[in-house]
Amino acid sequence: MEALRRRLRTTGAPPLHKEELSRLTIPNRIFAAVYASAVVTLLYHHAVTLSSLLLQSKTDIPPLFISTALLVSDVVLAVMWTTSQSFRMRPIYRKEFPEKINILLNNKECEEEFPAIDVFVCTADPYKEPPMNVVNTALSVMAYDYPAGKVSVYVSDDGGSALTLFAFMEAAKFAAHWLPFCRENDVVDRCPEAYFASANLSSSSSDIDKIKTLYESMKVRVENVVEKGKIDDGYITKEDECQAFDKWTDGFSRQEHPTVIQVILDNNKDKDITSHVMPNLVYISREKSKASNHNFKAGALNVLIRVSATMTNAPIILTLDCDTYSNDPQTPLRVLCYLLDPKAESQVGYIQIPQRFHGINKNDTYACEVKRLFFINAIGMDGLSGPNYVGTGCFFRRRVFFGGPSKLVLPEMVELGPDHVVNKPIQSKQVLDLAHCVAGCSYENQTQWGHKIGVRYGSLVEDFFTGYRLQCEGWKSILCNPVKAAFYGDSPISLVDVLNQQKRWAIGLLEVTFSKYSPFTFGTHNMGLIMGFTYGHYSLWPIWSIPVAIYAFLPQLALLNGVTIFPKISEPWFILYLFLFVGAYGQDLLEFVIEGGTFQRWWNDQRMWMIRSLSCGLFGSIEYSLKSLGISSAGFNLTSKVNEAEQRKRYEQGVFEFGLHSPMFVTLTMVAIINLAALVWGLKLALLGSKYAFEQRFMQVILTVFVVVNCRPVYAAMFLKTNKGGIPAKTTLISTFWAISLFVIGFVASRS
Template sequence: MTSKWHIGMESPTHSKVQTPKCRNQCHVEVEQPFSSSCIACMKLYEKLKADIEAAKNDETISGSWSKDKRQNHDAYVEIIEDGDGVEEIPALVYVAREKRRAWPHHFKAGALNALLRVSGVVSNAPYVLVLDCDMACNSRASALDAMCFLLDRRPPPDSLAFVQFPQLFHNLSHKDIYANELRYIFGTRWFGLDGVRGPPLSGSGFYVRRDALYGATPTADFMPDATAVAELKTRFGHSDRLVASLRSPGVPPEAEAMMSLAALASCAYEAGTAWGAGVGFMYQSVVEDYFTGFQRFFARGWTSAYCYPEPRPAFLGSVPTNLNDVLVQNKRWMSGMLAVGVSRRHSPLACRPLLRASLLQAMAYAYFGFAALCAVPVLCYATLPQLCLLRGVPLFPCPAATAAAFASSLLQHMAEVCVSRRGRLDLRTWWNEQRFWVLNALTAQLFGCVSAAQELLGARALDFDLTSKAAVDGSLYQDGVFDFTGCSALLLPATTLSVLNAAAIVAGTWKMSSSSSSSSGGFHFAPQLFLMCYGAALSYPLLEGMFLRRDPARVPPRITALSVALAAVLLAAMLG
């Protein structure tokens, strides 16, 4: 928190230099990095980085924000710049919401709602831009692009709730071994969903209507002027300033009103109100974007739009550069969406007849809601062919049909990659996505299913698995080498099945060679053996990390030992 506060305090110095230059020399872009204005800004940026590092290393400052205090502190709001004047930079406000162990803070959705309340009093802008802390604006035209959609008055009038931009990344490796590009989402599926009332809310990089978040619908205007003050306070809380902002544009508060701003970010403010249920981002899921997008917007008749500006991305973020962070992130997505998908109250398919979402849109949301269940067939293909081969049982009675089905699935994926690459055959992307899809199914999706089942049974509280946002050395990722640093039991199913598969290949080869003299006995095992060889090629980075590598980023030895032991138990059980 110390570094975030320091960034907030120092950023106006940087902005006051950059803003006038952008207004007077609107042609200056990042493509001209050696212009005098850009050089001056880069020097200021380097100074800001040095000051932040110095503040982090200052024990008198960092010691005051211990790990315990970061989870137990008062609300703090400071208006750094009020944005008063045409030539000034926009309003800049630092907000730290209150944290108490006795109060649920509702993770990212709770933070967004606190910011929504404070901004409603400070500026009350009709549109809100949401960005994650590891994403930054890369083009000043993003607001103009979004407004072209949001201010369009063509029929149906005022039905657009938000404009979603793709999530692109500045540190993406050209090898991209973890499929961090998310090409199948932002390069394929979101374009298709743009024709079915719009893509889902994607967590970051979107402009959204404030009144839509407040509970308005396209067919019934949000009219706080005609609503009693007592009713507004029941929904939005006891703040007179927030209720007043619902009726008229907000005015930057005076210095003596700072306490009222801090109250908006307190833990107790939402008690007895509609925040998190009928107002703002919804709380019942760790995937607040997926859940809020369907229940708050599409289910009430709103639509969305997908804006993919080229060649300059609107926003750029940072991808995780080690395998553990990627899997933890995917596990949170999978468990959260599956919990929504199987919910009787909130499932896109179960509640679709009661809502205003179209059938195709509900099916699309259900596809993502049940994506974690892909772990079940992948787990079957990673165990049954191997164990059946060891027992001498041919699993695929018709080898030709099996080969045709397998080849068609690979060709379908290859065609999808070619279309998204505009006709270019990108075998590296195709292979990386094939490999990570299997790895993700045996780790993040599998544990996501377990986590969702525990939540439904009440055996586990709702938890938000954080992905590290700290700057780390991503040299291995850039070189195309798997970084297993920090990997835990999340990786254990994949490593165990990789060892089992390798052992089954050896046994299967011997079995086929010994039965080749008999009447085509080994031919029936050919599909199983080919499938296992394909699995071995996909899992080679895991086997290499367990048995061939000796660097610190290899698979942790305890995971390797457990994997070998579990695989040995399975082999002994099948051969015994």
């Protein structure tokens, strides 16, 4: 890399990137000061109200409970708002100029100066993660605009499936045709599936027809094998291919099997049909034993770091999810624009590219774009120490996994160190023996892997935790956010899948919050207050469930029982509440639209925030609490059993997909029922009651209207369910029972 840096310096090339401070920075800081004053005033109001109740000679329990609940709710909101301001202190925008490096690609003398890249692709189940999706991901990065001899793709199959290995053997044969086709035709969509489905592919030619036929033939063979669950002898003709499957004996299972490492393509030997070098392609299934802890994806990534170190030990590592294919062949050149900067050489540990998704419907019904996490907040963190690692689309310096910038932590073997030079062929016996050794399930025992080196263990959200720990060690990161998406991944198309995924995140984030590495103690000490607050905001995400649950139930139950809990319209405190609500939502909408969102997408995003808080956030917190207390939790995992074609049709129509009974849906349905009842009562009060009574409860009615509008998909699923995606009758009955129970409890308490 240093040679390439020197060459750029001697050619007098202008800067490879630039950065610009957001114009919202100063307005954000001014607004934060004003809004903070309003928050402090509201908390003061709560404190005065609560203290006056406590000082009464005879304290009524219901008013005391309501005041305490509102105080707790607003304290949590204040904490979350305070930590969120860290993202708004110094947001920056960056731009790269890869064309300046691209010129050197045409110079054969310069090719050897480009740094090698090891690409890690992780998969775990050929039925949940179809091998053809994984194959497309691998092919898209093998076809990068980058010296092929400098690229090595390592596929981690944690399911230990012969079907996945077969798929990649087929992919290697197709790659010999696909890579030269991309070069000769200057193809932009290097993912075959995306290329052949592209609307731009309007014309047909013999070359296109030929390569498409080869792809479809490969796809049919792979999908047939997956459907049958076995590989017919007719598909395996060569002796070396037969030997590759020898380890799949009768005792081989996904939970118990030896290490399998298969070098499918070797750039020292394999050439494409035009005699060009092909990238390395290596299949890895680490050893599994029921007696060993495998640490999920984090453990798989650490095996990839070690195995790749024995074979190629490239200074740059790219991690990808199995469904995240490359959408821009020049992405590595964009990354080099930062890594070749001498100022960044000793401090920048990784370059994170925002995750983008294809297949999202027009209005993003389930807020799967996750714009705040991947774009808005990431831009804010980029102006501090850099964005967090989001698990895919991230280019690391290999050195980052071995201690901080100023403190190198060496592994137990010199061959695994970041500076080790591999001088033996990847298929040599010595290299393969060492690779099998470091992929063993007991190899990490009594080592620092997962603790001080490698991807870090200790949380279900290994990506978040690892990025956080790396930045605590002193590394910085950079957000590379090009206009053209660098990668595209798959997004969930049902509410079931969205909530399952985010409940797992909620549990993992709480594991970080209440560990010795808490962002509020360990983080602020090592990164500073503002940067520590960015990670603290994420780690506290599940506790949004507290204020959302309180404001979704308490004011409405009070309204139904004739109890006033908010100021009247004529009181000054009403203006304060109005400012806090409009200010928070208005700022959120402004940021969302500036980053390319629409009002309808923003509305769906804030609705999903409420839904997540009342479901996966709430139940994730409960599951974490039970786990921390040593109590076995029953779990609230859902399994979607609806035909995917039916799901896709409803998703494209913007219809919410429920379909299954779950406790997570019970809370949502309870909120919908109670708020609808409260709205009817509020309208009755407005039409038939006194003006004074309605003015007293105006804020409660408005809040109820807001929740009811957000619950529109729930009502449609309850009352207009004409398909399998509706809310089951069981869920509705249980929710109705608990809603009535809450009303009765509130009624008795208010009359006592």
